[in-house]
Amino acid sequence: MGVESIKEERVKFKKPSKYKVILLNDNYTTVDFVLMVLTQIFNYNLVEAQEKAAEIHNKGKSTIGEFTYEVALTRITILDKLARENNYPLKAIMEKIND
Numbered sequence: 001m002g003v004e005s006i007k008e009e010r011v012k013f014k015k016p017s018k019y020k021v022i023l024l025n026d027n028y029t030t031v032d033f034v035l036m037v038l039t040q041i042f043n044y045n046l047v048e049a050q051e052k053a054a055e056i057h058n059k060g061k062s063t064i065g066e067f068t069y070e071v072a073l074t075r076i077t078i079l080d081k082l083a084r085e086n087n088y089p090l091k092a093i094m095e096k097i098n099d
Contacts, residue, residue: 019072029088
């Protein structure tokens with residue numbers, strides 16, 4: 001009677017790439033709308049959102065989150081839809097983070 005050895009194979013999964021979502025400043029979108037976007041779409045608390053909004057205003061842009069591709073795209077799409085519905089030119093872009 002032979003005993004068969006069972007090899008354990010390890011499957012390595014590649015971690016999904018991450019993307020930075022960057023909110024761009026404009027001179028038309030109200031602070032209240034930016035705060036709403038940061039709190040409702042990107043889950044900032046009000047104090048963090050106020051600090052981030054000031055940074056975006058002062059620097060012209062700021063990273064507001066890091067997500068997988070699908071999550072980043074979904075959040076940007078929601079932001080674009082809300083901005084259009086409210087007649088604001090607010091834009092966000094995403095950039096791949098080097099692995």
